[in-house]
Amino acid sequence: MSVLYPTLLLCAYGFFSNLRPLEPFLTPYLLGPDQNLTESQVVGEIFPVWTYSYLLLLFPTFLATDYLRYKPVLVLQATSLVVTYVLLLKARGVLAMQFLEFFFGLATASDVAYYSYIYSVVEAKHYQKVTSYCRSVTLLGSAAGSLTGQLLLSVGKLQLRHLLIVTLTSFAVAFVGPWFLPMPKRSLFFHKSPGTAEDIQHNSNFPESRVPLNQDVSESKAGSPPRAFTKVLHTLWDDFLQCYKCGPLLAWSLWWALATCGYFQVINYAQPLWESIRPSHEHDIYNGYVETLSTLLGALAALLVGYLPICWSLWGELSLCVLSFLMAACIFVMDTRNNIWLCYGFYILFRATYMLLITVATYQIAANLNMQRYALVFGVNTFMALLLQTLITVVVVDSAGLGLDIKTQFFIYGGFFVVISLVFLMAGLWTATRRRAEQEVLANMCTETDSPPVRDASGCR
Template identity: 65%
Template sequence: MTLFDPTLLLCAFGFFSSLRPFEPFITAFLLGPDKNLTETQVVNEIFPVWTYSYLALLFPVFLATDFLRYKPLLVLQAGSLLVTYVLLWKARGLLATQLLEFTFGLATASEVAYYSYIYSVVEPVRYKRVTGLCRGATLLGSAAGSLMGQLLFSVAQVPLLHLAFITLASAAVAFITAWFLPMPKRSLFFHTSPSTAALSSSSPSEQMKESKEAMIPRSPEARKGGSRLLGVLTMLFEDFVQCYKCRPLLAWSVWWALSTCGYFQIINYTQALWEDIHPSGKLTIYNGYVETLATLLGVVAALLVGYLPVSWSTWGELALSLLSCLMAVCVFVMDTLRNIWVCYGCYILFRAVYMLLITMATFQIAASLSMQRYALVFGVNTFGALLLQTLLTLVVVDSAGLGLDIHTQFLVYAAYFTAIAVVFLIAWLCGVVSKRISKKEEPSLEVQELSCSPDGTSCM
């Protein structure tokens, strides 16, 4: 592996773009003397901008990612992070800080290019290995950044603004790294080759079928340059309908969208809850240690998925219900007991449970799909999560809506996860009842089959 090998460069990009020592302290910084914003401004007027911008930019960025063949969007992602932290350093006042959240939303939306890029520059036999390496690099960068930030802040007593400078430097390294990545010659939708689509089928015949299905254009009008976008959109819609006809895939996707919506809300606003319970201006905070531990335990939980002796096809919906209930309990306890150590512990458990389930959902969804369709399903699920999060933010958080205080918000989020648990418990019970009814009807179906004429054209 050479210095400029795409895999090595991708891992370096993922590590440095995720190395953000400042991130565990963003709320404390905005509420502190450097920015001197109020809690209402930060929670109800600034943070919601990230949600709105992420939703608005996700679909156009998704299409641009494929059309421009990934690399330009990786440069855009790192460049947006650079602009975000420059604004964090220089910005003063509400409007400038809201602009900062918009640029961070652009950086977040551009992350879709990172994993998509992998499948355009490496051979199919290396997909699993390279995906694992890149995933590990981003998680390692996130954990290392949180630990570094906490040690510099609490041990070396480095000012929070200096942590922003270190994060800015890390984003600059990622930005430079992105320029050395080779430009792919193909993509999943706009620029395809026969090898692009044959990614995850279980047999050679299925690989050949997927390869034929995934080649663009699929229809005559899509062959015309001016109608290429229309052809891709038509193909995406056809694949969307085909994918979501599968009930198990639909169930895991619904949980994915619902839970990711709530997960985003928790990780976005939990620092505000901690700040209210344990003010950083008066007491020592340990947000960096907590984020590091939460990330590492999340990795362990994700790795455990492959070793759990559970028939997910049979017990999956019940597991989703019970563990969603556990997540609801974590959020409720964080809010009601108002003890910072209890908050830290519940937050770590909450993230570990989510990582366990989202990894299982990823495996269950990806197992029966080509990489092209998996990219579509992943995008649709994420878009659904963001749409729900936008509605939840608009109603619960935004000052234009109810503008609830942080403790009332967390009560709403606890109720939200409880509702998810109830939905999937009902779904599991309906599935059990349906299977029992089917078993009772099997004898009568066999009798009908035996009474058919030998040529099968009529039944008695």
């Protein structure tokens, strides 16, 4: 029961907080009579605020999540979602929508609490199952929300404002959940229980760490809160340096940061692109079906990772090169072919490819980490993606920068993925050359001894 109750409650919260029928139609709503904003205002002045807010709030929210032991931040996230859609329903004008994007950035940054909470209230042997439950239910909620929105719009002939009310109702239901979650007694850094690191390392079903934990850090009970805070920051820095010394982890993290940056830009600005090709005030739109199908195929692609007969440690860089180039091709087709059906189809392929690769990257990074350091490395990777995304947004999207039109923006995003592909092409060729040289050295050594040296398959010494 101690495992079942928080897991069911967290899954219910994850489902209803991701059940958002209006989200696939957010741009048409902002451009329509309810808000009556222009495309340049939406793309150049409103949407960029989410990126800036997410970047600004990510690290403070990460620390607050651990210090407050997860539950208060989950309540904050639920509150932020409700405030976001109340503003969307009641407020008008660019400034109000910018405040809306700030609260949505706060809600997005608080996702770390959702994915970390469960580890603090269940035993390590249940981590794999509860993780799969929580991640699956959020995808299910997202797909169900998109499908519901499209059906209400196309079949029920409801207006976009009605989809907003349904979404707000879903958030109101989700808001209740976090209040009834049990308050954790421990957390990752500030409230560690004795033996936490050792218990997790030896009792979990995950691979043992190839990057050792900094064992000097644990007890936050000693000292005042300022001293404990300073100690945590010192620990994080030491572990950061230790983790990124591992070559394979660094390579997969680099792809994570670069590709996630491009992925966010594409999905954030896909609706304005679709609107430019097929205006919603003139034609029926099917954004909900597209988001539903892309979410479900993305989840299927993630599941297929476990069955692909690929040695990722050997062919990882070249696979990233080829599939990143495929993602670039999808963006170029979306941008250059003025056909909404091609745009929809290649958007689905783009998202499915990213979901497949990000799942592989997650596993490959986790294989070189102890579970105590997942949050650190994944948080750093996300922060770097957001930092790069912010730079692109400021220069390319924001009206204070170049303020380029949506077609030119997508051309740049396609070129960005071409650059990623070339980076990993060079990395793959360098890895292949290095491995061949090492094999030649090993072959020469084998002629002199019967016991050739053994190298860690992960590439980390």
